[in-house]
Amino acid sequence: MGEHDTPGAAGHSEADVSPQTNAPTADAAPAEQTHAEQAHGVSRRGLFGLLGAGAAGLAVGGAGGAAAAAAIAGGGASGGGSEASVYDFYGTHQAGITTPVQDRLHFAAFDVSDMLDRDGLKGLLADWTAAAARLTQGLEVEEGGAVGGSDYAPPVDTGEALGLHASGLTITFGFGPTLFTTADGTDRFGLAARRPPLLEPLPRFQGDALVPQLTGGDLAIQACADDPQVAVHAIRNLSRIAFGRATLRWSQLGFGRTSSTSTAQATPRNLFGFKDGTANLKVEQHDLVDEQVWVGASDEPAWLAGGSYLVTRRIRMIIENWDRVQLGEQEMLVGRSKGSGAPLSGGGEFTEPDFEAEGPTGAPLIDVNAHVRLAHPTMNGGTRMLRRGYNFVDGNDELGRLDAGLFFIAYQRSPQQFIDVQRSLASDGLNEYLKHVGSAIFAVPGGVKKGEFVGQALFA
Structure with missing residues (x-):
């Protein structure tokens, strides 16, 4: 759909755009799908993404917009880039924020163990950083990987991505409100004073039917790729690394x-069959992305500068x-x-x-x-x-209806941006066909320097 054109919901990047690809630069003008794109076949792994989407419940700072276009020039109709990206x-x-949106998603929210201390949390983030830096390059989690280690120890990589390309994999980390202070007010990691003032649980919205098991989380990982097996491999291995330190609260596959x-x-x-995101923010709109997406150096807290706020909503479509x-x-x-x-x-x-345009009867052409x-x-x-959501189909419910809809993802400089738009949509006629069952908010730290771990400035 258009504007934020998101059912019931409402730059520059980063590492975000340093694609290493031989694809030619794409035309920067908006374009319709070509006939060849529409005819693009479904691969084995593409079919896997459609059939296996049942897991719910369990910048251009460096390279510029031209690189963003180049990253997707070799992709299919719905993909963000080529397998070699x-x-x-x-x-x-x-x-994974302003990066050209890839075709597949595996999103996961985690709860940190109450047995973990501050140093243990830092250790987990450091281990995740090291693994993510390798996985996004198409490498295994560690040297030795799935088959190069001892016969008498579990492999350090699960192996299902052996032989696959990086497929444009991006891995993005976020921190939920409960990482700083639990619901009962406990400051587990000495981070309460470092909590962003804007990082509060979202208010209740009209039509919410939230399921606790699909809501919230201490930590979030968003893995996007053009091959679903690559995205699933990333979350699977990062979950494995977290064993004993953090447990999976919920996850969502998207296509x-x-x-x-x-x-x-x-x-x-x-x-619903409609074009979605016509007027979404684009990486080439540098000033707007700076204004609307990135936390500024003058914003509070200072450790979040260069980051953003992530809102997710699991929206079931009837x-x-x-x-x-x-x-x-x-x-x-x-x-x-x-x-x-x-x-x-x-x-x-x-x-x-x-x-303001009216039809022959004087009624507005676009309904109020x-x-x-x-x-x-x-x-x-x-x-x-800046939205980068995905469709999902998680089988059927107990009445035989499709459990399907939109996994809404939005990045913004302030959560109030999402709140304002969502409240504006209270009278949206589409609400009759939508049901919001999952919700979460996370503070997404700025980019990571080599030799550091994600969110390191939080602990300074």
């Missing part, structure tokens, strides 16, 4: 990105009900043409909606409760977010 883990910002973070990427479709809605009503609810993605006020996909209108920056004080 490689992004540096180290950089000004963490990779078919529902946004674009580069103008070189075609606009994808969500499970697919069976939606599929019985007439096309005209679907388009009215969204405010865009289902085919072209153009606003109902006229023009093409990237034409700015005209909310249309998603596009309520989510648009002009209706929210200029607020924008």
Whole structure:
């Protein structure tokens, strides 16, 4: 969908864009999918991503926007890049934020063991950093890996990614509110005084039906890649490294990105069949990304400078009900043409909606409760977010309905940006077909320098 065009929800980067790829630079102009892209086949591992998405419940600082375009030039219709794409883990910002959105996701939230102390937490983050720096380069977790170690000890790498390319893998880490102070007020790691003032649990929103087992978490890891097996391998091995120190609280597999973070990427479709993320922030919009995504040097706390705030929402779509809605009503609810993605006020996909335009009867062409209108920056004080969400299908529920929807992911300079847009969407006509069942917020530290570990400034 458009604006933030996200059902029920609402730069520069980092390591974010240092792709090592031979792909030619892509045209920076927004483009529709080509016929060849639409005909792109589904690989063995692509099929795995569709069938295996049942795990729920368990910058351009360095290289610039041209590199972002180059990273995806060799990819298919829905992918963020080619199998050979490689992004540096180290950089000004963490990779996986403004990086061109890859096609597959494995997101995981962890609870840290109450037996762990401050030094133990630092050790875990250091181990995760070392492993992530290797995995994102297409290497095994450690030298020796899956088959090069002792026959009498478990391998140090699980091995399912042997022979696979890096596939544009990015690994992004975040810290939840409960890492600083537990729900009962306990300061387990001496970090309470270092907690970002804006890092509070999200307020309750209209229509929330949150499941505790799909909500919250002390630590978060977002693994994105163009091969689902590569993303799953990353989370599996980082979970294994955390054994005895942190346990998996919940995780989510995603496929078919529902946004674009580069103008070189075609606009994808969500499970309602509409183009999603037409007006999403793009890596090439440097000033807007600086203003809306990155925590500034003058913001508090200083240790979070160069970072961002991550909001995730697991949004179940009531697919069976939606599929019985007439096309005209679907388009009215969204405010865009289902085919072209153009606003109902006229023009093409990237034409700015005209909310003053009226039809023959004097009624607005874009309904007052249309998603596009309520989510648009002009209706929210200029607020924008950088989204990189994914579709999910987690089988069927006990009534035989698809457990499917949108795993919403947004990065913003302040959580208030998401809160404001989400509240604006209270009257969104799409809410009849949506159910928010999972939610979390995390502070995402800035990029990592070689020789340091992620979030090291937090402990200074």
